[in-house]
Amino acid sequence: MEKALSENKSPFATEPVGRLIVKFAVPCVISLLVNSLYNIVDQIFIGWGVGYLGNGATNVVFPITIIALALSVLIGDGGAAYLSLKLGEGDVDSVKKGVGNAFVMVVIAGIAMLVVTLAFLNPIITLFGATDVLRPAALEYGYVIAVGLPFTMISTSLNSMIRADGSPKFAMFSMLLGAIINTVFDPIFIFVFQMGVRGAAIATVMGQVVSFIVSILYIKRFKTFHFDKSALHIHGKICKSVLSLGVSSFITQIAITIVMALSNNLLTTYGAQSVYGSEIPLTAMGIVMKVNQIMISILVGIAIGAQPVIGFNYGCKNFARVRKAFNIAIFAAEFVAVIAFIIFQFFPMSVASLFGSEEGLYNEFAVMCFRIFLMLCPLNGFQTVAAIYLQAIGKPVKSAAVTLSRQIIFLVPAAIIIPKFIGVTGVLWSGPVADGLAFILAMAMVVYEIKKLKSLNINA
Amino acid sequence: MKNRIITISREFGSGGRTIGKKVAENLGIKCYDSELIQKITVESGFDEHYIKDAGEYAPGGFLSSALLNRAFGPTNEDYLWRIQYKIITELAEKESCVIVGRCADYILKDKADCLKVFIHADMDYRANRIVKVYGEREESPEQRLKEKDKRRAAYHRFYTDMKWGHAQNYDITLNSGTLGIDRCVEIISELY
Numbered sequence: 001m002e003k004a005l006s007e008n009k010s011p012f013a014t015e016p017v018g019r020l021i022v023k024f025a026v027p028c029v030i031s032l033l034v035n036s037l038y039n040i041v042d043q044i045f046i047g048w049g050v051g052y053l054g055n056g057a058t059n060v061v062f063p064i065t066i067i068a069l070a071l072s073v074l075i076g077d078g079g080a081a082y083l084s085l086k087l088g089e090g091d092v093d094s095v096k097k098g099v100g101n102a103f104v105m106v107v108i109a110g111i112a113m114l115v116v117t118l119a120f121l122n123p124i125i126t127l128f129g130a131t132d133v134l135r136p137a138a139l140e141y142g143y144v145i146a147v148g149l150p151f152t153m154i155s156t157s158l159n160s161m162i163r164a165d166g167s168p169k170f171a172m173f174s175m176l177l178g179a180i181i182n183t184v185f186d187p188i189f190i191f192v193f194q195m196g197v198r199g200a201a202i203a204t205v206m207g208q209v210v211s212f213i214v215s216i217l218y219i220k221r222f223k224t225f226h227f228d229k230s231a232l233h234i235h236g237k238i239c240k241s242v243l244s245l246g247v248s249s250f251i252t253q254i255a256i257t258i259v260m261a262l263s264n265n266l267l268t269t270y271g272a273q274s275v276y277g278s279e280i281p282l283t284a285m286g287i288v289m290k291v292n293q294i295m296i297s298i299l300v301g302i303a304i305g306a307q308p309v310i311g312f313n314y315g316c317k318n319f320a321r322v323r324k325a326f327n328i329a330i331f332a333a334e335f336v337a338v339i340a341f342i343i344f345q346f347f348p349m350s351v352a353s354l355f356g357s358e359e360g361l362y363n364e365f366a367v368m369c370f371r372i373f374l375m376l377c378p379l380n381g382f383q384t385v386a387a388i389y390l391q392a393i394g395k396p397v398k399s400a401a402v403t404l405s406r407q408i409i410f411l412v413p414a415a416i417i418i419p420k421f422i423g424v425t426g427v428l429w430s431g432p433v434a435d436g437l438a439f440i441l442a443m444a445m446v447v448y449e450i451k452k453l454k455s456l457n458i459n460a
Numbered sequence: 461m462k463n464r465i466i467t468i469s470r471e472f473g474s475g476g477r478t479i480g481k482k483v484a485e486n487l488g489i490k491c492y493d494s495e496l497i498q499k500i501t502v503e504s505g506f507d508e509h510y511i512k513d514a515g516e517y518a519p520g521g522f523l524s525s526a527l528l529n530r531a532f533g534p535t536n537e538d539y540l541w542r543i544q545y546k547i548i549t550e551l552a553e554k555e556s557c558v559i560v561g562r563c564a565d566y567i568l569k570d571k572a573d574c575l576k577v578f579i580h581a582d583m584d585y586r587a588n589r590i591v592k593v594y595g596e597r598e599e600s601p602e603q604r605l606k607e608k609d610k611r612r613a614a615y616h617r618f619y620t621d622m623k624w625g626h627a628q629n630y631d632i633t634l635n636s637g638t639l640g641i642d643r644c645v646e647i648i649s650e651l652y
Contacts, residue, residue, distance in 0.1 A: 028532070081531075088538065089542070244525070245530060248529040307533070316505055317507035396528040400527040
């Protein structure tokens, strides 16, 4: 993207829109998929090797991982953006200081996360919905996962900056290697050594440490500047710039944590009053969210692929190409979302049984999660592309409103209110309610912007 | 030796651009304004009107800056900033000139011998002036001024470490409303 942009006759303005989107979307989709599969593979092995209570235990620890991820993208994406901005000014010294300061910050954040998690793991998992049944396994899993936090945070941040340095393949390699190590050692620890959730956690941490080592090795090889110790001197101003550039990535991740913590708590509270009990709803929903994450990854990947095409042509005021790119992205995203919808509605049991074969009540609830919570998932295709479209045409506040409306603004009140009337299934109904309302909001904003585009087109 | 450059930052509607042009005429040097936009247009491939807006104004105020997501690559503004930065640097290396707006004061801070000027005026003066120069719009002139100033300040806050319009960033600040445009031109020319 960097290279293409700096050329005068930009391919963004000339090459066929569809081909451009495919070119940019495919690598995005792959790297996002690897990330979401990372989590799923773990869950599959735990499901078969330990049972659904094992999945439930990891579920209440998972928000900690997301908080760690949020901090890593805050620092890493911020550092990456700072790197490319300062590079544009030819200010190599600032590039070096930016990356160095980001590195120091993420090391400090990583150690802080480690200390806080080790010291307060028990109250933290309670906050995230741990029940007494899940607690022993969750603690066992959590203490090991805590050790991996600094490693995964440092490598995630570094990888963002490595991508910005012009080595996306290296960043990908670091991530993939970690995923492979995790996948290989998961079954060994779980099935061969019978180590249960602790085994899964050890395999995860091993993968994270390997990614960390690979990413660290890159530090000496940054292409845009020569790394030396002076980069590590902290400058308040630079740290502030880096963090402010990463804030929007951070907000998205923190939103996920809040929703997860809330939904875990609601599911266990209302679950306890139902035939399903506390653990079944919590676990089933965790699995369903992770499966849904695969669909979301593909949708986001498609939208990200379209972003530079939309943005550049918007800058050229070539609105026909903007519309075309938008339409193609919507079509592709909807195609994926509808396939996902068909699978979730008609074959939910096949998906659920990937995660181990369980008793009747568990299966029943898992099927309900797929059918109810993800009922309006076809609308997600439009929302995702709409959010990125608004971002690309320079409407960041509207874009954030579209994203957060689905994840928080509509979902949280719906998830709190509906179960008061119909119990635990009410938590599931918050999904379609939020998706539906968020869709209307996204639609209204996009229609407004496209109308404005048309009027600009006439004036131009 | 470094070239002597006059950079003019200005509040929207204060007549900064006109002052820049007249100063350049007075001194017999070039004033880069529309020509600068032209160069950026050629280099970026973007539309001229888009550059006029996005090359100097953030999409909105503080909230917009915070929510602009760069995780998936640089924004259009970043791309323009890079080109603008390069072209302004090249111009300053080539000859003495007047450059209006576009953060030239920040870009050239170590690269040229700059006379950094800030032109401002009170709301009424500017409101009258923009209606005269740019015509009536749907929004009231006051709204337009506030919006433009807010976005200019946000742009500066983001791309430079200078606070737009704060006296300590400039060699001289002039109120074109009380001094009048011609007097401003004289003062700046004298300082050059």
